[in-house]
Amino acid sequence: MSARSIAKESMTVLPNADDRRQLMDITEALSGLDVEFNSMTAREDFPIATLKVPGRQARPLTPELADALLTVAEQLSRGKAVFIAPYDTKLTTQDAADFLGVSRPTLVKMLEEGDIPFEKVGRHRRVLLADLQRYADDRHRRNLDLLDDLASGENPDDTLGNPLISR
Numbered sequence: 001m002s003a004r005s006i007a008k009e010s011m012t013v014l015p016n017a018d019d020r021r022q023l024m025d026i027t028e029a030l031s032g033l034d035v036e037f038n039s040m041t042a043r044e045d046f047p048i049a050t051l052k053v054p055g056r057q058a059r060p061l062t063p064e065l066a067d068a069l070l071t072v073a074e075q076l077s078r079g080k081a082v083f084i085a086p087y088d089t090k091l092t093t094q095d096a097a098d099f100l101g102v103s104r105p106t107l108v109k110m111l112e113e114g115d116i117p118f119e120k121v122g123r124h125r126r127v128l129l130a131d132l133q134r135y136a137d138d139r140h141r142r143n144l145d146l147l148d149d150l151a152s153g154e155n156p157d158d159t160l161g162n163p164l165i166s167r
Helices: 017-031 033-041 063-077 093-100 104-112 129-152
Strands: 011-013 082-084 089-091 119-121 124-128
Touching: 063 082, 089 093, 089 129, 093 104, 093 124, 093 129, 104 124, 124 129
Parallel strands: none
Antiparallel strands: 011 082, 089 124, 119 124
16 A cells, blocks of 8 residues: 655635635435435446546445535535545654644654554654544544533532532
């Protein structure tokens, strides 16, 4: 499996205001596709749904592709930017730090302590996007477990008198 530079095969998509209404329509059209797709593929005369873009070869619209397009359309329709990169993309330490929302020196410390695998290319460290995602998921799970542990010893009735909490 080869790794790619983040600059070569990744892209950030920013929605413009005119396209947001069309993206909402796409979201509605794709939202029921998974159920429809499974029932349609069971038929003997099933036509293969394709995604056609001018100047490019048509591709089959699989449930995985429909899910990806639906996710992108939902985020763009909310005015959010979407970053698309292959899972085997290698990130610089600055890109990796930005991904995790930490400073670059903090990320380098995490790399050197063995929290996240990396490789050195000359003097530079490179981190696989897949390893970074795995670390972020593990960190999120650990944080949720810590919060659950903290909350387990609390009495919910103690918060009844707190004016900041409304019922």
